[in-house]
Amino acid sequence: MRSEPSRALVRTRWGVGRLFQSGAPGQALGLVGQAMGKALSRLQRIGQDLVIPDLEDRMRRLPHRAGEFGVDEFGFDPKVARQAVLAAAWIYRYWFRAEAHGVARVPPGRVLLIANHSGQVPIDGLIIGIALFLEAEPPRLVRAMVERWAQTLPFVSEFFVRCGQVLGVPENCRRLLENEEAILVFPEGARGISKTIDSAYKLTEFGLGFMRLALETRTPIVPIAVVGGEEQYVSVADVKPLARLLGMPAFPIVPQMLIPIVGMLPLPVKYHVYFGEPMTFTGDPDDEDSVIEEKVWVVKSTIQSMINRGLKERRGLFR
Amino acid sequence: MRAGAKSTRKGGRNDEVERVSKVVVTGICGRLGKRVTRMLHRAYSVEGIDRRPFPERPKDVIHHQIDIRRKKCRDVFRHGDVAAVVHLGIMHDPRASTEDRHTWNVDGFAKLLEYLDQYHVPKLVVLSSANVYGPRPGNPQFLTEEAPLMGGQNFPEIRDLIEVDMLAQSYFWRKPETETVILRPVHILGSVKNAPSNYLRREWVPTLMGFDPMVQVIHEDDVVGAIVRALTPGVRGIFNLTGPGEIPLSRALDILHKPSVPLPASVITRVQKRLWRWRLTAFPAPEYDHIRFVCMVDGRRAREVLGFAPAHGLRDTLEAVQDL
Numbered sequence: 054m055r056s057e058p059s060r061a062l063v064r065t066r067w068g069v070g071r072l073f074q075s076g077a078p079g080q081a082l083g084l085v086g087q088a089m090g091k092a093l094s095r096l097q098r099i100g101q102d103l104v105i106p107d108l109e110d111r112m113r114r115l116p117h118r119a120g121e122f123g124v125d126e127f128g129f130d131p132k133v134a135r136q137a138v139l140a141a142a143w144i145y146r147y148w149f150r151a152e153a154h155g156v157a158r159v160p161p162g163r164v165l166l167i168a169n170h171s172g173q174v175p176i177d178g179l180i181i182g183i184a185l186f187l188e189a190e191p192p193r194l195v196r197a198m199v200e201r202w203a204q205t206l207p208f209v210s211e212f213f214v215r216c217g218q219v220l221g222v223p224e225n226c227r228r229l230l231e232n233e234e235a236i237l238v239f240p241e242g243a244r245g246i247s248k249t250i251d252s253a254y255k256l257t258e259f260g261l262g263f264m265r266l267a268l269e270t271r272t273p274i275v276p277i278a279v280v281g282g283e284e285q286y287v288s289v290a291d292v293k294p295l296a297r298l299l300g301m302p303a304f305p306i307v308p309q310m311l312i313p314i315v316g317m318l319p320l321p322v323k324y325h326v327y328f329g330e331p332m333t334f335t336g337d338p339d340d341e342d343s344v345i346e347e348k349v350w351v352v353k354s355t356i357q358s359m360i361n362r363g364l365k366e367r368r369g370l371f372r
Numbered sequence: 373m374r375a376g377a378k379s380t381r382k383g384g385r386n387d388e389v390e391r392v393s394k395v396v397v398t399g400i401c402g403r404l405g406k407r408v409t410r411m412l413h414r415a416y417s418v419e420g421i422d423r424r425p426f427p428e429r430p431k432d433v434i435h436h437q438i439d440i441r442r443k444k445c446r447d448v449f450r451h452g453d454v455a456a457v458v459h460l461g462i463m464h465d466p467r468a469s470t471e472d473r474h475t476w477n478v479d480g481f482a483k484l485l486e487y488l489d490q491y492h493v494p495k496l497v498v499l500s501s502a503n504v505y506g507p508r509p510g511n512p513q514f515l516t517e518e519a520p521l522m523g524g525q526n527f528p529e530i531r532d533l534i535e536v537d538m539l540a541q542s543y544f545w546r547k548p549e550t551e552t553v554i555l556r557p558v559h560i561l562g563s564v565k566n567a568p569s570n571y572l573r574r575e576w577v578p579t580l581m582g583f584d585p586m587v588q589v590i591h592e593d594d595v596v597g598a599i600v601r602a603l604t605p606g607v608r609g610i611f612n613l614t615g616p617g618e619i620p621l622s623r624a625l626d627i628l629h630k631p632s633v634p635l636p637a638s639v640i641t642r643v644q645k646r647l648w649r650w651r652l653t654a655f656p657a658p659e660y661d662h663i664r665f666v667c668m669v670d671g672r673r674a675r676e677v678l679g680f681a682p683a684h685g686l687r688d689t690l691e692a693v694q695d696l
Binding site for chain 1 (some may be wrong): 512514516583585665
């Protein structure tokens with residue numbers, strides 16, 4: 054065990070290792086490496102105890118279908134997810150001091166989580182996902198839908214997939230719901246996330262896809278209101294021509310970003326996540342848009358009133 | 373292997389009456405063709421069409437060493453006693469000239485369909501591939517048989533294969549009384565010399581930095597088993613064939629103890645184009661999309677309708693590339 058790093062060096066092709074072969078420098082290097090490794094794992098343990106003392110227990114109880122080779126059919130890897138959860142839980146607990154209300158309303162089995170989208174960067178998705186991992190009993194794995202272009206980005210695509218995120222196409226949703234999983238959808242899409250501050254917390258147009266999916270698969274819908282996200286990056290304007298030029302969905306002007314480095318971080322606003330009562334709808338999934346729109350309107354107005362109530366109840370941006 | 377062999381022998385006993393029925397296998401001299409022959413020749417009288425010689429053929433197999441594009445092919449069908457055609461003779465070699473490959477694959481197959489039509493052959497089994505769907509960033513995790521065949525979008529060399537698949541599909545309505553079966557297996561591994569097997573046989577395996585897609589593989593003998601099943605009277609349709617499950621590419625390489633060399637995608641596609649032109653590599657650049665994006669299929673229909681189930685586990689299937 055002690056000589057492992059030096060042996061690894063010997064194996065290198067360039068013969069640098071020969072210098073260290075069974076000599077004192079090799080031993081010293083080995084010891085330093087060992088100590089650093091120990092210190093790192095110790096630090097991680099301390100961090101884990103501070104943030105989620107019951108992480109191992111929750112990971113064990115998290116329902117997933119990872120098989121013999123450590124991943125499920127969509128590529129979710131509990132080992133990678135565990136590390137991601139640790140980091141995300143720190144952000145959830147200490148940066149945003151997030152509070153989840155009514156997590157118990159999320160029914161077991163298949164469910165569509167429908168939420169408002171806000172804050173220029175999709176941190177709201179992470180907050181909802183972590184809320185259901187930390188506060189739900191038993192913990193739940195939330196599948197958020199990612200964009201097609203995210204699949205073309207190196208490292209990002211791999212990381213998202215290992216954490217359980219899937220490409221947002223109806224086929225994938227259907228399969229996940231058949232497996233009794235929880236799917237998070239932001240029906241506002243990019244329109245919602247790039248809202249400027251003057252239209253904060255005013256829901257934009259909802260897509261209809263989620264309702265057709267819910268009708269087809271007989272899935273209950275849980276409306277979710279996220280309050281706090283709009284102020285993490287305050288956008289004063291959206292420069293549409295520039296966005297078009299750069300091929301981006303929006304080009305928000307965020308004054309706080311003028312401050313170097315620190316400005317890149319989101320403001321440590323307090324997040325409140327409200328889970329509503331599950332709603333079930335019946336009808337023909339292939340009905341005309343106008344019929345589906347009526348049902349979507351019910352969900353949308355529920356979320357809007359939940360947001361309004363949340364805004365009234367909150368005492369300030371940061372507490 | 374053993375399970376597959378058992379099932380054919382059983383099938384052979386049941387169809388003792390059909391023992392005389394003639395099955396024509398194109399591309400019989402390929403590694404897969406030989407395996408299909410070994411499975412079939414006890415239950416059926418097998419005739420092969422291939423321009424390559426077949427020295428180690430079983431005694432009861434008749435081999436016609438002719439080019440599939442030649443008119444002489446018709447003679448094989450002339451007696452009108454052909455019960456089924458298994459079309460494996462598709463040229464995949466990306467090094468072959470475009471014209472040669474295209475006439476071989478498309479013209480050759482069109483002629484074959486003509487004979488089938490003329491001599492009323494009641495069964496056609498075509499071995500297509502799940503590659504016809506193409507690896508794309510917008511692919512759902514599991515493509516069904518109804519998904520469009522987009523494989524040619526970035527990889528023109530595969531268009532022949534798509535055309536063959538489409539020709540076979542058009543045969544469904546051109547000749548509804550013929551039972552046409554199109555099999556679209558995922559990456560076939562084993563002693564076969566196809567791109568995925570060759571890729572996994574490398575000393576060190578290049579991968580794309582930051583990409584680790586889920587992949588599906590199937591053992592060559594499982595494909596043979598599915599072809600035998602497809603010959604069952606009454607079976608028709610398009611079937612995706614999936615193996616024992618899905619696995620991230622990196623884990624597959626771990627199982628084979630292959631060192632992988634991650635290379636940046638933008639660089640490799642450019643360099644690979646050069647290497648391909650200078651004949652320094654066996655892999656054309658667009659094939660790298662297979663180790664970048666998912667191209668996985670839903671094999672439920674084959675399991676339910678065809679009754680197909682892979683006999684080989686994931687580990688066996690991957691390790692099969694080493695028994696050359």
